[in-house]
Amino acid sequence: MRQPTVTMEVGHDGVAIITISNPPVNALALTIFDGLKDKYGEAMRRDDVKAVVLTGDAGKFSGGFDINVFERVHRTGDISNLPETSISVAVNLIEDGKKPTVAALQGLALGGGLELALASHARIAAPNTLLGLPELTLGVIPGSGGTQRLPRLIGLPKALELMLLPYSFSPSFSKSITSEEGKDLGLVDAVVPSDELLKASRQWALDIIERRKPWIRSLHWIDKLGSLPEVVAIIKTARQQAKQSFKNLPQHQACLDVIEEGIIHGGYHGILKESRVFKDLISTDTSKGLVHAFFSQRATSKVPNVTDIGLKPRKIMKVAVIGGGLMGSGIATSLILSDIYVILKEINSEYLLKGIKAIEGNVRGLVSRKKLAKDKAEKALLMVKGTLDYSDFKDVDMVIEAVVENIPLKQKIFADIEKACPPHCILASNTSTIDLNIIGEKTKSQDRIIGAHFFSPAHVMPLLEIVRTEKTSAQVILDLMTVGKIIKKVPVVVGNCTGFAVNRAFFPYSQSAHLLLHLGVDIFRIDQLISNFGLPLGPFQLQDVAGYGVVVATTEIFRVSFPDRTFQSPLVPLLLKNGRNGKNNGKGYYIYEKGSKPKPDPSVLPIIEESRRTINIMPGGKPISVTDDEIVQMILFPVVNEACRVFDEGVVVRASDLDTASILGMSFPSYRSVAYHFHSSIQFSFGLVGSNETKSLVI
Numbered sequence: 001m002r003q004p005t006v007t008m009e010v011g012h013d014g015v016a017i018i019t020i021s022n023p024p025v026n027a028l029a030l031t032i033f034d035g036l037k038d039k040y041g042e043a044m045r046r047d048d049v050k051a052v053v054l055t056g057d058a059g060k061f062s063g064g065f066d067i068n069v070f071e072r073v074h075r076t077g078d079i080s081n082l083p084e085t086s087i088s089v090a091v092n093l094i095e096d097g098k099k100p101t102v103a104a105l106q107g108l109a110l111g112g113g114l115e116l117a118l119a120s121h122a123r124i125a126a127p128n129t130l131l132g133l134p135e136l137t138l139g140v141i142p143g144s145g146g147t148q149r150l151p152r153l154i155g156l157p158k159a160l161e162l163m164l165l166p167y168s169f170s171p172s173f174s175k176s177i178t179s180e181e182g183k184d185l186g187l188v189d190a191v192v193p194s195d196e197l198l199k200a201s202r203q204w205a206l207d208i209i210e211r212r213k214p215w216i217r218s219l220h221w222i223d224k225l226g227s228l229p230e231v232v233a234i235i236k237t238a239r240q241q242a243k244q245s246f247k248n249l250p251q252h253q254a255c256l257d258v259i260e261e262g263i264i265h266g267g268y269h270g271i272l273k274e275s276r277v278f279k280d281l282i283s284t285d286t287s288k289g290l291v292h293a294f295f296s297q298r299a300t301s302k303v304p305n306v307t308d309i310g311l312k313p314r315k316i317m318k319v320a321v322i323g324g325g326l327m328g329s330g331i332a333t334s335l336i337l338s339d340i341y342v343i344l345k346e347i348n349s350e351y352l353l354k355g356i357k358a359i360e361g362n363v364r365g366l367v368s369r370k371k372l373a374k375d376k377a378e379k380a381l382l383m384v385k386g387t388l389d390y391s392d393f394k395d396v397d398m399v400i401e402a403v404v405e406n407i408p409l410k411q412k413i414f415a416d417i418e419k420a421c422p423p424h425c426i427l428a429s430n431t432s433t434i435d436l437n438i439i440g441e442k443t444k445s446q447d448r449i450i451g452a453h454f455f456s457p458a459h460v461m462p463l464l465e466i467v468r469t470e471k472t473s474a475q476v477i478l479d480l481m482t483v484g485k486i487i488k489k490v491p492v493v494v495g496n497c498t499g500f501a502v503n504r505a506f507f508p509y510s511q512s513a514h515l516l517l518h519l520g521v522d523i524f525r526i527d528q529l530i531s532n533f534g535l536p537l538g539p540f541q542l543q544d545v546a547g548y549g550v551v552v553a554t555t556e557i558f559r560v561s562f563p564d565r566t567f568q569s570p571l572v573p574l575l576l577k578n579g580r581n582g583k584n585n586g587k588g589y590y591i592y593e594k595g596s597k598p599k600p601d602p603s604v605l606p607i608i609e610e611s612r613r614t615i616n617i618m619p620g621g622k623p624i625s626v627t628d629d630e631i632v633q634m635i636l637f638p639v640v641n642e643a644c645r646v647f648d649e650g651v652v653v654r655a656s657d658l659d660t661a662s663i664l665g666m667s668f669p670s671y672r673s674v675a676y677h678f679h680s681s682i683q684f685s686f687g688l689v690g691s692n693e694t695k696s697l698v699i
């Protein structure tokens, strides 16, 4: 592995090109800061150097501060692992340096990388360079002056948007901006073709020396900040919004405090406060959880005996999707949005039309929510073709079956597609519970059979659970992982068992909720507490959304597989008997009205009472008394226990894969992923984070 280096090359024009090199994203490792100090020292001393151009190697400026250092701080608890660089590098070396620096940006300039550029006296960028300050997604705030310089360069409202709004660790979902947008905002001084980047940057640096261009120290700039009353009002509104949107997270309010400090007392004061707050935040459980989530997600792309044996992914150009229902149409939408040609198969023209309309609805919905350009939407819709038979399957590279969870039906489909498709074709099922060996039982193609388990809505949810059997070939797994990445999902490879990883681990989620309910705990209290904890839907609202028919069917599947730990709640069958089917038919635990939050439906309470009477498990016929914390623990610890079993049985390659799958598939709050402790003596993270602990504990 190449060591992080900083090099310097001085041209005849007197411009020193200082280059950061630390593949793959030029992260700012500690030695990079040492290298910068060294090279800047030399550049400032040398008489033949008039100005500096700061850039990154191999087409990237920098992905920011080295997050491995955060991880080290979390592991050791030793905050001295964090160097002070905000004053010593960004202010002293660059901004207050006696020779001007121009940042030459390309590829990406994120976090601490962008902050070095903000401290420079001008920024020249190649087209489509990704710019952003994603530190809050790691539980901290920008720590090298970003909270102070960004508002001064682009104004407070846009700076707040860039710093505070969610950023997912995929460039396609990020709240980052491109260099072109940066130019419009005043963050970037010029966008030039990549092959002219260094030339244009050197010229800009010389122009600063010759006073043809301004020598701007952005920390001292106030033109774009607005008046104090305006600033105070903007920050007040941002505080309220952040309180609602990020209720359990400390870093958003902290970031606003730091920005406010700098605007009221001056940028340098702001920087000093920024440094202190950054160090406080890094020690929080929130930061530990978010950093863990970052590395966990990246680890999923390394699957032993699949990604490390020299295989190359095959090209998947055309995919057949069988079933145009909710899942099938969502899957087809994901594929066509990434330029993969789709054949959608249904059993009659009415269903087919419905499926195609659902795809159109998905795509147009993205346009109206401004997530997709109109021309791209129209282009995508040309990529799907409907069919009622298998004649179009002769040249498909993959089939994804997405029909109802019915074993004989799936077996028949797999026997049919084995005949209709070419021999290289991957045969995938979107089943969420059924054993893939059973699905493929009637074929001779077990090596090509694989689970492609999407989460609903499939064109939105980021997780793709890839289920392999003992017979699935490594090539087929690799191909599906690659397709997953192409369609902007995070593929997590798991083993074959009832419910696979996510549904299996979360099957106790509703079980324990029903148990508590029958012990006399109020259902809306349970949902509210779980929502306060950070999951978007409490166990009962989740059942409303899934529909009670699905709940009954899946509970039965789990009962058969895990009879020793299934609670037979009579409630859902009773609700169905009363003509209720959740959100679907407008008769759930909640009342759903357009434009307002779901409201508890009092008409469900008599049915709950009847269910309680049926099984009569309240001790002494009286509701149990439990605290809020106990309720949260009694819902989630059984999930942790099941996650332990999943890990024990080798369903996941590593414990952290379960964390990623739960965060992306169930929207488990990532900031809790190392903060959820079990019992004072046994420290549990949600999916055994960072430990080899494999005990299963049953409450």
Ligand SMILES: C[C@H](O)CC(=O)SCCNC(=O)CCNC(=O)[C@H](O)C(C)(C)COP(=O)(O)OP(=O)(O)OC[C@H]1O[C@@H](n2cnc3c(N)ncnc32)[C@H](O)[C@@H]1OP(=O)(O)O
Residues within 6 Å of the ligand: 024, 025, 027, 028, 063, 064, 065, 066, 067, 068, 108, 110, 111, 112, 113, 115, 134, 135, 138, 141, 142, 143, 144, 146, 169, 170, 171, 295, 298, 299
């Ligand atoms: C003081 C400062 O204010 C504090 C900071 O700067 S905190 C850091 C802020 N920066 C970030 O949050 C950026 C985090 N990185 C990313 O979002 C994405 O990795 C990226 C957009 C840079 C690249 O994405 P992509 O091309 O999909 O590659 P991706 O697989 O994510 O990353 C490639 C490798 O670089 C590593 N990496 C990326 N950014 C890193 C960083 N800042 N530090 C250390 N490693 C990093 C990843 O862990 C991965 O390593 P692996 O190959 O061993 O798994």
